[in-house]
Amino acid sequence: MKLHVAPPSPRAIKVLATMNHLGIDVDVEPLDLLNGENMRPAFAALNPNRLMPVLEDDGFVLWESNAIMQYLASKRADQSLWPSDPRKQADVSRWQCWELAHWGRACSTILFERFVKRLFGQGDPNPAEVERAEQEFHRFAQVLNDHLKGRDWLVGQGITLADMTVGAWMTYAAQAHYPLEPFPEITRWYERLEAVPAWKKATASLIPMPA
Numbered sequence: 001m002k003l004h005v006a007p008p009s010p011r012a013i014k015v016l017a018t019m020n021h022l023g024i025d026v027d028v029e030p031l032d033l034l035n036g037e038n039m040r041p042a043f044a045a046l047n048p049n050r051l052m053p054v055l056e057d058d059g060f061v062l063w064e065s066n067a068i069m070q071y072l073a074s075k076r077a078d079q080s081l082w083p084s085d086p087r088k089q090a091d092v093s094r095w096q097c098w099e100l101a102h103w104g105r106a107c108s109t110i111l112f113e114r115f116v117k118r119l120f121g122q123g124d125p126n127p128a129e130v131e132r133a134e135q136e137f138h139r140f141a142q143v144l145n146d147h148l149k150g151r152d153w154l155v156g157q158g159i160t161l162a163d164m165t166v167g168a169w170m171t172y173a174a175q176a177h178y179p180l181e182p183f184p185e186i187t188r189w190y191e192r193l194e195a196v197p198a199w200k201k202a203t204a205s206l207i208p209m210p211a
Contacts, residue, residue, distance in 0.1 A: 002027045003068075004046065005053040007205040009033075010108075011065045014168035015053050018069045018161065020198035022076045026055075034120070066096045069161050081161050091155045095162035099169075102140045107169035109133035111176040119207065134179055141183045148185035152192060159196060167193045175209045 003019070003026045005012040019026050031037050031052050038050045047054045047063040055062045055071065062068055070093075073082035083089045110133045113125035144166065147154070154162040170190045173180060180187055193199055 001025075001058075002029055002056040003053055004029045004031050004043065004056075006031045006033050008207045009052070010104075010111075010168040010171055012053055013171055013202045014164045015055075015065050015068050015072075017164050017168075017196075017199050017202035018072050018081065020201045021081065021159075021164075021196070022072055024072055024076065066100065066161075066165055069096075069165065073161060080158055081164075083156070083160070088156060092160050092162045095154050096165045098140075098143075099165045102136070103144070103166060104169055106133050106136035106140055107176070107178065110137060110178060111169070111172050114177055115172060115175040115209065118209075137179060138182075141178075141180070141186060145183040145185045148189045152189070154189075159193070163189075163193055164199070167199075171203055171206055175207075 001024070003015065005015065005028060007013070007016065007028070007030060016028075031043070033052070037043060038052060043054075044050050046056070046061050049063065051063070053063070053065055053068060055068045057071075062071055070082055077084075082092065109129060113130050113133070117123055117125060153159055154166060167190055170178075170186070170193075173190075194203075
């Protein structure tokens with residue numbers, strides 16, 4: 001298997017963490033987004049969206065990070081990360097859908113405005129965009145915080161794909177200055193995720209805030 005990925009990205013981190021946790025040997029092909037490698041015809045032939053990550057497995061090409069995570073766990077028939085029980089699996093899938101529809105949208109906007117723009121010299125944050133995204137962040141962080149009360153993990157008694165999916169956006173919480181103060185359960189839960197060896201390995205390439 002070959003994984004085309006930009007390792008510092010949250011969307012890459014959750015796939016890499018899944019791969020690490022499962023012990024799956026994947027050839028990681030770094031994708032240079034800064035120089036537009038994702039826009040070249042060779043990559044567009046793999047993913048017409050021109051986005052990463054993309055997984056190749058013996059002629060099968062799969063894009064969308066959450067789908068890749070599910071596929072990798074299914075390859076190992078892993079019952080912990082991706083349960084076979086229909087209700088538990090649906091619960092994991094529910095949180096992955098929630099991340100796509102709500103959490104990731106709010107977090108990515110704040111991250112872009114406060115960190116990515118500065119990193120690539122694209123100017124100052126847009127106050128209107130930050131305000132809109134922070135309103136969304138507060139709304140959905142409250143959902144996550146309430147759910148985590150009395151829980152170590154999002155679904156069941158152990159780590160699942162749900163934690164890796166939702167947790168990916170927390171990797172740059174400090175750089176993005178997410179308004180996390182009212183949500184201590186999220187911080188507590190993410191500290192637990194940070195202690196997982198597969199997560200530590202996946203987050204080794206995080207980009208620090210530029211001086």
